[in-house]
Amino acid sequence: MAKPANTTWDYFSYLDKLPEEQREILRRSEDYIEREIAPYAADAWSAAEFPFEVIEKFKELDTIGYHYPTASGRPAYGSLFTGFLQLQLARTDASLAVFNGVHTGLGMGSIYYGGSEEQVARLMPDLLSYDKIACFALTEPEGGSDVAGGMRTTAKRTGDSWTLNGAKRWIGNGTFADYIVVYARDVDDDNIKAFVVEKGTPGLTTTKIEHKIALRSVQNADVELVDVVVPESMRLQRIESWRDVAHQVLSRTRQGVGWLAVGVASRAYELARDYATQREQFGKPIGSYQLIQDKLFTMLGNVTVMLGNVVRLAELTDAGQATDAQAALVKGVNTARLRETVALGRDLFGGNGIVSSYGIGRAFDDAEALYSFEGTREMNALIVGKDVTGLSAFL
Ligand SMILES: Cc1cc2nc3c(=O)[nH]c(=O)nc-3n(C[C@H](O)[C@H](O)[C@H](O)COP(=O)(O)OP(=O)(O)OC[C@H]3O[C@@H](n4cnc5c(N)ncnc54)[C@H](O)[C@@H]3O)c2cc1C
Incomplete structure (x- = not known):
């Protein structure tokens, strides 16, 4: 069967698996991304700067809620649809897709799947609206592939609060995120737990990693935690190990x-x-x-x-x-x-x-x-x- 020249990259027409209503949303978002988001990509990448104005564009794009239908009230269209949403952004620019992926997936995902119902209800709305940006701090300077076994960042509980000490590396969005989800080893039971550390908390320092040759507009940070105090209400209750x-x-x-x-x-x-x-x-x-x-x-x-x-x-x-x-x-x-x-x-x-x-x-x-x-x-x-x-x- 002959195909016309310049045929689509979706050679087997996988998009046809989606109902027309979802394909129409994808067409509209693709058009918006190309028109409003793509123009930021190349210059930001060359300058290795994050284009903060683009956050307003992500708000207008307004597709984030599909990733968390029960928290956003959006229809539950499923993983195929949300996968294509991620793919579209990456077709425009991997850095901006990763900014969004760290916020939406790693950061919000930790809170949504790891938090209690009360925490999800309290923390998710500002993240869904991009009024607050999340990131995910797992990797350490001495612990990448072996971060589970070799995690050195510690958490010590005293009463209703925890004290965190340690260092994290490579944390995407880390220089400006409002919520840094920090993974740390509980010194009492040796299990890994997760804490939402707010920007500006005393003892928290973030430093941009310079001279990257990839994903240059993503702001990856070295994060240092010195006696950072986090209330139990910001420890994600469903992450126990x-x-x-x-x-x-x-x-x-x-x-x-x-x-x-x-x-x-x-x-x-x-x-x-x-x-x-x-x-x-x-x-x-x-x-x-x-x-x-x-x-x-x-x-x-x-x-x-x-x-x-x-x-x-x-x-x-x-x-x-x-x-x-x-x-x-x-x-x-x-x-x-x-x-x-x-x-x-x-x-x-x-x-x-x-x-x-x-x-x-x-x-x-x-x-x-x-x-x-x-x-x-x-x-x-x-x-x-x-x-x-x-x-x-x-x-
Ligand atoms: C651009 C970028 C963004 C990132 N964003 C985040 C983020 O937002 N949050 C976060 O927590 N982390 C983030 N990371 C960290 C990332 O997950 C780690 O870089 C990755 O897990 C690898 O760890 P490492 O760099 O310490 O390499 P290492 O673990 O030191 O590995 C070095 C090499 O040794 C190999 N190796 C290690 N152990 C073995 C073994 N047993 N057998 C065979 N080979 C082995 C590895 O495969 C690799 O090739 C990011 C990294 C990059 C580059």
Whole structure:
């Protein structure tokens, strides 16, 4: 069956799985993102500054409530729809998608899934309206892949309050977030607990990490906690151990990274396809050469496989059947495919591929961060390895 030239990146028409009402919302939000949010992306990335005006645009975009229907009163459209919402943002710019993902997924997700009903009712409204921004502080300077076993940040309870001490690294939105969800080891029972630390709390210091080569407009911070006092009312009541963090939060957000990866890869594919039809060498568009078509084949093939992965995982999630290992598989595989896809695209652009204003270079750099955060490929491989062999390679 012949397809027209310039066919969609959604080669197998997965979007058709959604009812028309949801596709219409996606069309409107895609249009809004391209018109109102995309213009901030390139300059902010080059300057490594977060464009704070864009928060007003996210308010107007007004799709955040679909991620938390019971807290927002929005219809529960499900994981496939919310996955496509994340993908759309990443097609425009990975940094802005990650800003939103850290706020919506890691930060709000910790509160929504880890908080008591009272905490969710108290804390979520300001987050849903973007009047307050959340972030997620798990990783430490000495504890990345091994953060569960090696967590050094401590929490000590005295009466109705807790005292936190330690350091966190890489915390997205950390320089300006109103709520920093800090994970710390309870010195009394040795379990990992979660605390919502408010901006400005005495003893809390955040310092921007400079000189990043990826996701440059995301403000990642080093966070220091020296005798930071947090009331028990800000300890997330349903997070009692590492198992809760991994299952309630990371398993969901790994799916989110799977969607972001498709977004970045699909835009890279489109940029490469368009460049191939316009750029001429040896008197013809480079897209007419077999070796170039082979690159486009691999790029579109990757996008198609990656999209199939997240679509099926979303269906399993909504059926209550998805496992943490499946989420790890999708995160690890999709970001590896992303890396190959953007590298081929960058290659296809020749020298222009390393100029960030062409878009492909930005995607190439950003893929490196997606590949490493939320569990490196190796960590996700070990989670799946344990699942399929029954043997744990973790120490
Ligand atoms: C842009 C960006 C944004 C981030 N945002 C956040 C955030 O908002 N909040 C947050 O808490 N964290 C965040 N992170 C941290 C991120 O999750 C960690 O960087 C990641 O988990 C890896 O940890 P690490 O950097 O300490 O690497 P390390 O754990 O030191 O790993 C170094 C290398 O060793 C490998 N390795 C480690 N152990 C093993 C093993 N047993 N077997 C084989 N290989 C192994 C790893 O796979 C990796 O290749 C972010 C990171 C980046 C880069």
